[in-house]
Amino acid sequence: MKTAIITIGDEILIGQIVDTNSAWMSKKLTEAGFEVEEKISIADNAQQIKDTIRDVFQRVDVILTTGGIGPTKDDITKKTLCEYFGTELIFDESVLENINNVISNFTTLNGLTRDQAYVPKDCTVIQNRVGTAPITWFERGDKVLASMPGVPYEMKYNMENEIIPRLQSKYNAEAYVSHVLIVGGYTESNLAIHLTDFENNLPEGFGLAYLPSPRLMKLRLFVKGEQRNPELEEEVNKLRILLGDAILAEKDIPLEKIVGEHLSEQGLTLGTAESCTGGYIAHLITSISGSSQYFKGSIVSYSNEIKCSILNVSQSNLNEYGAVSEPVVIEMVRGAQKALNVDCAIAVSGIAGPDGGTPEKPVGTVWIATAIKDKMEVKRYQLGKYREANIVGASNTAILQLLRMINE
Amino acid sequence: MKTAIITIGDEILIGQIVDTNSAWMSKKLTEAGFEVEEKISIADNAQQIKDTIRDVFQRVDVILTTGGIGPTKDDITKKTLCEYFGTELIFDESVLENINNVISNFTTLNGLTRDQAYVPKDCTVIQNRVGTAPITWFERGDKVLASMPGVPYEMKYNMENEIIPRLQSKYNAEAYVSHVLIVGGYTESNLAIHLTDFENNLPEGFGLAYLPSPRLMKLRLFVKGEQRNPELEEEVNKLRILLGDAILAEKDIPLEKIVGEHLSEQGLTLGTAESCTGGYIAHLITSISGSSQYFKGSIVSYSNEIKCSILNVSQSNLNEYGAVSEPVVIEMVRGAQKALNVDCAIAVSGIAGPDGGTPEKPVGTVWIATAIKDKMEVKRYQLGKYREANIVGASNTAILQLLRMINE
The missing domain is CATH 3.30.70.100 (Alpha-Beta Plaits)
Known part of the structure; x- marks a missing residue:
C-alpha cells in the first residue's frame, strides 16, 4: 500500500510559503502504516496536475492532494480532477447546507462561496465540517485519490476524521x-x-x-x-x-519540554541569565504551554553593565577574565538564582560571532553554568562559526547540561 | 530554463521533519530568474533516486538535490549519483583538507568523517566551507545536477555562494x-x-x-x-x-534589523521587558549581528514576582487590573528603561494561550508599551488562538510599534 502526497499551488513553488502540511500528513500516514512513497509540489496548472497524477498513479495506490480548491479563480484543482476522471461539476444541496452551517457564525453567503457547492458528479463527496471547500474522494478499483484544502487546520481535521479512517477501512495497512x-x-x-x-x-x-x-x-x-x-x-x-x-x-518531545516535566514533578522553579543566547533559552522554555508553572523569568544581560547591576557580577572579574569566562558565568548563575528567586538557573556567556573572537576565545566559545539549589556545574564548550547555529546550539547545550544535572 | 528540487531523506517522507529548505531554495531561484517547475521528496532509496532523476530530467534542465550526503550509512545519495552518472568514488585530498579546516575548531577526524573526502570522479567538486560533506556538480551537456547537504545553513551558504552564481554563469537567466x-x-x-x-x-x-x-x-x-x-x-x-x-x-530585511539600523544611527540604546513573548523579542533583536551596539538586555518577567522585584511594577496595579493590563505594561516599560538603563524600551504582557483566557481578556489579548526616552505609546491588540503564532505575532507587533515611534 503506497501513498503519495501532491501539494498544488504556485505559492509553494516560488517559495512564498513553507509546506508544513505534507510533513504532518506523512507522519500521520506513516503511523497508520501507510508508506509515503513521494511528495510532490506542483503549480496551479491543469496540464501539470493531470500529468503528475497519471504518472504518480503508476507507482502508488493512494494519492492525497492539498490545495487549489478555494473560491478564487487561481484555484483549479476541482475542475481539473473532473477533466482527469472524465466527469462534470454538479450542484449539491447538501454541500450548500454544510457551507451555510460553517459560515453562519461569522459571515453571510456570497456568490464565490456558494459556487463551492459545485462538486464532481462521479466521486464521493465528504462534507468539510470546518471549511467551505468540500473534500472529494475518487475511488477507481484499487486506487484512491482524495482532494483536500491546503488550509492547515481544515486539512488536519479532515485527515484525522475522514481520510485516514476511510483509508484504513479500504486497505488493511500494518502500522x-x-x-x-x-x-x-x-x-x-x-x-x-x-x-x-x-x-x-x-x-x-x-x-x-x-x-x-x-x-x-x-x-x-x-x-x-x-x-x-x-x-x-x-x-x-x-x-x-x-x-x-x-x-x-525516551520520548519524541523537545528537550525544553522534558526539562519542564522534571521541574514540575520535583516542584522546582527555573530562571535564566543569558548573554550570547540573547533570550533564546527563555523563548524555548516558554514555548511550552504551561511553562509558567516552573519558569519565573530571565535576565538577558547582553551588556556588562546589566551583568553587574542586576546579576551582581563583579567588575573585577569582568576586568580580569572578561565576560566570556568561568568566574563570570558562575556569578551569573548565582546572580540569576538570587535576582529571580528560583531553585534552578542556567547562565550562558559566549561569543556567537561573526565578530568578537580572539585567538584564546574564538567565535563559538561558550561558558555554561547550571545550578540546582547549592549544586553547580560549569563547563566550557567550543561550538562552530555561525551565529544562528551557535545561538541554537548553546541554548540546546545549556538545557541539556541542566537536564543531566537533574537526572544525576 | 526549468529547475526542479529533489529532497532526499526518509525523515521527510515519514514526517519527522518539515522541509523548510525547498521553500528557501525556491525563493532564491525564482529571484535569480530560474523557474521552479516541481519539488519532489523521496526516500533514501537508490532505485527511487535514479528513477526520479531520470524522469525529472525529461522535464527540466537543472536538478538541485539536498540530503543523503552525511557520513552515516543511511545516506546513499553520493554513491547513487555515481551509479546514475556511471562513475566511481575516488579519494580527494583537497576535500580532506577542507574537512580538517571545518572541524578543527571543535573535534578531531574520525573514519566516517574522513570518508566524506571520497567524491565522484567525473564531476566538479565544490568545497563545502561550512560542513564536511562536499557539494557535487554534474554537468552533462545542457543539463546540470548539483547535490547539496540537507543541513539548512550548509545548504543556504552553498546556494548563495556557489550554486546560484554557477547557474547564472552557465545559463543566461534573465534575473x-x-x-x-x-x-x-x-x-x-x-x-x-x-x-x-x-x-x-x-x-x-x-x-x-x-x-x-x-x-x-x-x-x-x-x-x-x-x-x-x-x-x-x-x-x-x-x-x-x-x-x-x-x-x-524599503529593504528586504527583517524588522528587527531595520529597528537596529535606526537605533544605531540615532545613538539610542534598547531593552525589553517581556511577559508572554518570553524572550522572543530579545532573541529577534540579538539574532542580528552587531546588535550589542544598541541592545543592552531584557527582563523576561514571566512571573508577577519578577515584574515587581526587578521592574518595580506595583502590587496594587497587579491586584486591581491584572498582569495583562494598560497600567502594568506602562510600569513594565518604564521599569525596563530604568532597570536596564536604556533610552528605548519595549514591554509586552498578554495571554499567549492555549490556557489563561477569560471573557474580558480572551487568549490573544496583548498589551504593548513602547518608550523612547520620555515619550511613550501603549496599545491593546487582539491576536489569534494559537500560542506559537501569538508569541511571534506579539513580538513583531511590538517591534513594529517601536519602529513607528522612531519614524514619527
Missing part, C-alpha cells in the same frame, strides 16, 4: 511500531560508529534513523507490525546498555 | 529586478483592495507579490530584465504615494 531516544554528547558520526555493530545485527525489517539537531541527536528505531513489539523492546534494551547516560529521554 | 516594501497596518485583503487599480494598471510583465507574516506585509514588485529598472522605479513611486506612512522600510 509501524517505533521507539525514540533523545541522545546527547555525540556527533552524528561518533554515534554511528558507536552503534555500527548494533545496526549490523538488527533483525530483518528493523530500521534506525538519525535525526541530528545542534548538539543533540534523535534516534528512532522502527519496524512494521505490532506483533514485533517484543523484538523492538529487546533492541531498545540493547541501545539502553550501549548508550547509558547519554540517553536523555 | 528579476524587484523592489521590496515592508508595509504595516493592513491585512492582506485590505491591502489588495487598496491596490486594485494599481495592480490592474501595471505594465506588461510586472508582478506584485504579497508575503504576509504575523501583523506585517511584505510587498515585492518585480519584473524580468535589468533594462526595465526605470519602469520599476516609476511603479515604486506610485506605491510610495498610495501607501505613504504605512511603508516601514
Whole structure:
C-alpha cells in the first residue's frame, strides 16, 4: 500500500510559503502504516496536475492532494480532477447546507462561496465540517485519490476524521511500531560508529534513523507490525546498555519540554541569565504551554553593565577574565538564582560571532553554568562559526547540561 | 530554463521533519530568474533516486538535490549519483583538507568523517566551507545536477555562494529586478483592495507579490530584465504615494534589523521587558549581528514576582487590573528603561494561550508599551488562538510599534 502526497499551488513553488502540511500528513500516514512513497509540489496548472497524477498513479495506490480548491479563480484543482476522471461539476444541496452551517457564525453567503457547492458528479463527496471547500474522494478499483484544502487546520481535521479512517477501512495497512531516544554528547558520526555493530545485527525489517539537531541527536528505531513489539523492546534494551547516560529521554518531545516535566514533578522553579543566547533559552522554555508553572523569568544581560547591576557580577572579574569566562558565568548563575528567586538557573556567556573572537576565545566559545539549589556545574564548550547555529546550539547545550544535572 | 528540487531523506517522507529548505531554495531561484517547475521528496532509496532523476530530467534542465550526503550509512545519495552518472568514488585530498579546516575548531577526524573526502570522479567538486560533506556538480551537456547537504545553513551558504552564481554563469537567466516594501497596518485583503487599480494598471510583465507574516506585509514588485529598472522605479513611486506612512522600510530585511539600523544611527540604546513573548523579542533583536551596539538586555518577567522585584511594577496595579493590563505594561516599560538603563524600551504582557483566557481578556489579548526616552505609546491588540503564532505575532507587533515611534 503506497501513498503519495501532491501539494498544488504556485505559492509553494516560488517559495512564498513553507509546506508544513505534507510533513504532518506523512507522519500521520506513516503511523497508520501507510508508506509515503513521494511528495510532490506542483503549480496551479491543469496540464501539470493531470500529468503528475497519471504518472504518480503508476507507482502508488493512494494519492492525497492539498490545495487549489478555494473560491478564487487561481484555484483549479476541482475542475481539473473532473477533466482527469472524465466527469462534470454538479450542484449539491447538501454541500450548500454544510457551507451555510460553517459560515453562519461569522459571515453571510456570497456568490464565490456558494459556487463551492459545485462538486464532481462521479466521486464521493465528504462534507468539510470546518471549511467551505468540500473534500472529494475518487475511488477507481484499487486506487484512491482524495482532494483536500491546503488550509492547515481544515486539512488536519479532515485527515484525522475522514481520510485516514476511510483509508484504513479500504486497505488493511500494518502500522509501524517505533521507539525514540533523545541522545546527547555525540556527533552524528561518533554515534554511528558507536552503534555500527548494533545496526549490523538488527533483525530483518528493523530500521534506525538519525535525526541530528545542534548538539543533540534523535534516534528512532522502527519496524512494521505490532506483533514485533517484543523484538523492538529487546533492541531498545540493547541501545539502553550501549548508550547509558547519554540517553536523555525516551520520548519524541523537545528537550525544553522534558526539562519542564522534571521541574514540575520535583516542584522546582527555573530562571535564566543569558548573554550570547540573547533570550533564546527563555523563548524555548516558554514555548511550552504551561511553562509558567516552573519558569519565573530571565535576565538577558547582553551588556556588562546589566551583568553587574542586576546579576551582581563583579567588575573585577569582568576586568580580569572578561565576560566570556568561568568566574563570570558562575556569578551569573548565582546572580540569576538570587535576582529571580528560583531553585534552578542556567547562565550562558559566549561569543556567537561573526565578530568578537580572539585567538584564546574564538567565535563559538561558550561558558555554561547550571545550578540546582547549592549544586553547580560549569563547563566550557567550543561550538562552530555561525551565529544562528551557535545561538541554537548553546541554548540546546545549556538545557541539556541542566537536564543531566537533574537526572544525576 | 526549468529547475526542479529533489529532497532526499526518509525523515521527510515519514514526517519527522518539515522541509523548510525547498521553500528557501525556491525563493532564491525564482529571484535569480530560474523557474521552479516541481519539488519532489523521496526516500533514501537508490532505485527511487535514479528513477526520479531520470524522469525529472525529461522535464527540466537543472536538478538541485539536498540530503543523503552525511557520513552515516543511511545516506546513499553520493554513491547513487555515481551509479546514475556511471562513475566511481575516488579519494580527494583537497576535500580532506577542507574537512580538517571545518572541524578543527571543535573535534578531531574520525573514519566516517574522513570518508566524506571520497567524491565522484567525473564531476566538479565544490568545497563545502561550512560542513564536511562536499557539494557535487554534474554537468552533462545542457543539463546540470548539483547535490547539496540537507543541513539548512550548509545548504543556504552553498546556494548563495556557489550554486546560484554557477547557474547564472552557465545559463543566461534573465534575473528579476524587484523592489521590496515592508508595509504595516493592513491585512492582506485590505491591502489588495487598496491596490486594485494599481495592480490592474501595471505594465506588461510586472508582478506584485504579497508575503504576509504575523501583523506585517511584505510587498515585492518585480519584473524580468535589468533594462526595465526605470519602469520599476516609476511603479515604486506610485506605491510610495498610495501607501505613504504605512511603508516601514524599503529593504528586504527583517524588522528587527531595520529597528537596529535606526537605533544605531540615532545613538539610542534598547531593552525589553517581556511577559508572554518570553524572550522572543530579545532573541529577534540579538539574532542580528552587531546588535550589542544598541541592545543592552531584557527582563523576561514571566512571573508577577519578577515584574515587581526587578521592574518595580506595583502590587496594587497587579491586584486591581491584572498582569495583562494598560497600567502594568506602562510600569513594565518604564521599569525596563530604568532597570536596564536604556533610552528605548519595549514591554509586552498578554495571554499567549492555549490556557489563561477569560471573557474580558480572551487568549490573544496583548498589551504593548513602547518608550523612547520620555515619550511613550501603549496599545491593546487582539491576536489569534494559537500560542506559537501569538508569541511571534506579539513580538513583531511590538517591534513594529517601536519602529513607528522612531519614524514619527
